[in-house]
Amino acid sequence: MTTPLPVPTISTEPVASVLRILSLKENGEDSFIARSLPQVRRVYGGQVLAQGLLAASATVPEGRLPHSLHAYFVRGGDPESPFTLDVTRVLDGRSFTNRSVSCFQDTREILTMSVSFQGHEAAPSYSPSAPQVPPADECRSAFEIFRLMDHPVGKFLGKTAAFDVRHIGQSLYTKADPQREPAQRLWMKPRARVPEEASQYVHRALLTYVVDQVMLEPALRTLGLSWMSPGLVAASLDHAMWFHHDVDINEWILFDQRCTQIVNGRVLVECSIFSQHGTLLAHATQEAMLRIPSEGHKSSHWGFGVDPQSGKPMSSMA
Template identity: 45%
Template sequence: MTLVPAAPDPTTTLLAALDLVPYPGEPDTYRGVSLPRPGGRVFGGQVLAQALIAAGRTLPDTDRLPHSLHGYFLRAGDASEPIDFAVERLRDGRSFSARHTHAFQGGVPILSMVASFQAQQDGLDYADPMPSAPDPDDVGSTDEVLAGIDHPVAKFWSTESAFDVRHVNGSIYLGPHPDTSGRQLVWVRSRNPIPDDQLLHRALLAYACDQVMLEPVLRRSGNSWMTRGLSIASLDHAMWWHRDVRVDEWLLFAQSSPSAQGGRGLGATQVFSRDGTLVASIAQEGMVRVPSS
């Protein structure tokens, strides 16, 4: 069994999973273990964050931070088995570095990701404004919505998750929402402080967003996580970090779903810090199948 050992709190457990170990005798290769999860599959956000950490460890300069990644989820991962991460150094230029990371289990890839890193530079500086939203202190938490539900998935997202998630207009955990615009606002923050490491914070944002990226697809189609016969899985993930981010401070996810077709749905997200600064943009397409589609 190679799951992350139980820790006093979910944040410590997650940080342990992101602390990859260099593979003996293999340069730019690392091994990681998984968080325990209902159903035994590796959480996509976890392997994406680990792949980014692996890529970041091969940079010649520590001042280069990821500004974008593009990843494909190729196979479901087994949370009881280790994951090996092999990094290919594509380029180290004067300002940018590019890395290609493959995540393997049993000799076959489960994720392929390309990430680009940039040294800090001056340039154009503007951004969309944050939409109006109530303060996170005035919004109910997932913990409250799922409290008392005796189900492993409910327990995982409420008491075992490293992040506090608060849906401004109500969640779709227990049933569909009457608003089928596909738009939602979600406040997200880690439950505990995170070390002052910007690569780690950016990787943790990649981890956290995967929990809600396809929810706008379910909302717009009038479905929920409880839809009978629902089959859903992340296919690919694109992410751009515009500015420094701290996941241990409240972040507002402003989300929508521009399109769904052919058993696939697209989720789009802008991420704002509490003071209204746009820190990241994210897009994810997923397989979303319901019995009527």
Template identity: 45%
Template structure:
């Protein structure tokens, strides 16, 4: 099966998880999606928290930024409750704080800001020149060709196709270390969703790749034995509308790693060169002595 003929269902499962149950004016509940490591995927909770906040703002206002902290690992067997605080509604902007809660304790705390569509100054950094996605190997094809439980899981459940410009880190490290990488990402099936959910989907998807430049810089991969990787906090800014049905280029870098933490940054472009988002994430990355640097 090729990447143009995806297994049915993974994107629909993600969109269903973003369809929160409303418990009250400012309280919601969401389901969790299966994960190999037994913990709730951070991008899922981030996207759900954004959706919960969006449900409380005036119509016509879209998220333009969020700042969130991952506080505790989530339990896959427990639904997540989202409580929203209405911090401010101005003439053009709305601010909301969302707590994602399990067992009475927050697993994520996020503040997001929403804005009406308005005119203003316009500029953007140009997209880097890289090979197009049609010239690069597909993560979907890679996982379909590997007889391993993890590969089978990601082939069945991964909602996105990722195509690295540099060697991918799923099966081993890149022998040529670098603090930068570029990859293309697109949903495996067409996304029929409004712009609010498109922006939440981008928050969902990006948590999979934000820390890879740190791993690449130190000769690590997702298979590095004994490595411990976890998101600590995430910041994101949407500049223009996004469409996860189309290829998006992540141009990524890592300015620093220290103290068991590393910082990853990315600018995200549509295929026609529009800068649609900027994001940064700090993560915990711990490796056994002798692994990487």
């Protein structure tokens, strides 16, 4: 049996729930069982990415940390059912370790991912500077917006969102940005402190978990859309990340994002991730399907906003 990596627990919700679902269960040699947070329609993609990263990390030599991952979202997952994470040991080299992860639910693969690991090396380095932006304490918290929303989505996110999100400028929770800029910047930090004993594997997994929450927003801005645009249909297709320095998830983290392409119902977005002290921590890139129903084309159950029949929110965020 392969032992999962330890994930510390706390009692403060909703961060406590995120840490609990990142704690995997052993399921044999290089295989693990994972569960999902309560969600309305489908498994949150960032959750499976983080769980897959921790599954792969449980099989690598001590001292080697993940420096990159590349994943494809194959199918939407059912949040009511557990799933298995099967790890294949592709390479154990002198400098790098490679693992592939397949996530199955009821024999159907919902995600496939490759992860590369490396130990510390003394080598030349260069990193760009962080952009000059207002500090997080001068930006409006998303929870202020959620409390003022007379809408099921606001109530849902106010209870379940584990990270405080602070956009630099207008958010997209209630309306579109009239500027239609293909870029945005925002701060994020968990609503409760992650215990000091959490390993760097856990900190990097939490960053992987939360970045998926906001990856599509630069594309929404470009198209003049918001999360409340009627009939919006979105689904992540693939996701890649590169880790450059150790992550402290308990600090404010700056996300500098841009939309680089919109074509054929697909959008491509990029994100540079900085510490509150200006260190470039990571990069992320994602392609997603993004559609707006037109005449004769109805939206699917993968939409956002509120289900017109039940009145329940149709999306879940970290």
